[in-house]
Amino acid sequence: MSDAEAPADEWTLPDDPRAVREALIEWYEADHRDFPWRRTDDPYEILVSEVMSQQTQLGRVVAAWEAFLEHWPTTADLADADRADVVGFWTDHSLGYNNRAKYLHEAAQQVDDEYGGDFPETPEELQELMGVGPYTANAVASFAFNDGDAVVDTNVKRVLYRSFDVPDDDATFEDAANDLMPEDRSRVWNNAIMELGGVACEQTPHCDEAGCPWREWCRAYQTGDFTAPDVPTQPSFEGSRRQFRGRVIGTLREYDELELDALGHRIRVDYVPGGEYGRDWLTELLTDLESDGLVALERDADGEHVARLRR
Structure with a gap:
């Protein structure tokens, strides 16, 4: 649905969406957090980072990700590994539910056995891998192949809600994120909007300090109302x-x-x-x-x- 067709009570892009897109990409390319998985387009390495990041802060993921790839540098290496060793690594590095290690091991075996060692490239194909849901499939397709839809995580929802008054509804967030994403630029765009939510539009915003590129369009910045969508809290790990x-x-x-x-x-x-x-x-x-x-x-x-x- 175009902006002109959207009902008045639905979200709309600013009058110059191209300027919005270019401002964010320029901001991201000028300076961003240098996570090692942002320097690769290897789908295996990116999948490992995405699975690890599901329950672990990104700063802690870096060391675990690097160690994991030292143990099992390729999909074939992981496929041949003893599953107990993979699960044990997950536990030793406190990476959340250890069944994710099992699924990652099984996904590597699928790539090796069913795809001849070549990763599937589209979000639909990637979801055929064990433990890979729509979000992770989109992320791998975007960051490895520049061929994904918009990635919508908690950070992205918060950005869209505050900036353009997108209603707190999962389907609407998906539609809005895809409408906003420039064509054929999913890799840089998804990295950029997630970075915006991670360093500027956090739960406590840092608009001016982070030089948020959307201040001139942002409803929250203009009104001072930085309400954010409800987000389920992660249960305490201790005693869980x-x-x-x-x-x-x-x-x-x-x-x-x-x-x-x-x-x-x-x-x-x-x-x-x-x-x-x-x-x-x-x-x-x-x-x-x-x-x-x-x-x-x-x-x-x-x-x-x-x-x-x-x-």
Whole structure:
């Protein structure tokens, strides 16, 4: 829908959208954070960075990303790796849910087995890879192949909401972001608008300090109303299921297998077999990990349940 056709109660681009686009790209190209994955168009390296960034601050991702690529520099290297080693790396670097490591490993195997080592290039094809949803597919297509749609993350939503009064609705954000993105420039555009949200239009804005290039068009800057869309908060890691999933993986890497109580006592100090955090709690946690293909629950010769990592 063009600006002229849009109903009055819907968002519209400024009168000179070309100037808006050029201002942002010029601002980004003049100065931006120098993350190493912004210096490559290798789809494997970009996929690794995107998966790592899903639950981890970008500053912490850099060291993990570089270490990961030292271990497994190519898709083929990762495909041939022991899955337990990949999951263990994820846990050691506190990169969030360790099933993402499993999916990344499986995606590498898909690229190797089904695509002859060549990454699919379009967002639609990329979504065929394990664990790759619409957002990640768009990001890889954009940053590796310059052939994606607009990437819409929390930062982009906040920018669009404040700058152009785009309603707080996922579908509308997608439409607005794609209408605003210049044709055939998805790589630089998506990097630029995400950078704008990351350094200038943060939850607490830094419009003047960051030299925001959209100040002359921005509704929030003009009105002083820097309300932002509601964003679900990330649950605390301390004491979370994510933390104990990671502890299970880390502990089982040290042993061939462990009986449940032996494992329980090693992952939390308040483990009591019949207590709130006892066998039932641990069995549920292990069952989730088993469903994710990370852990196997079996019985030993004495009929006791034991847990081990899947390899």
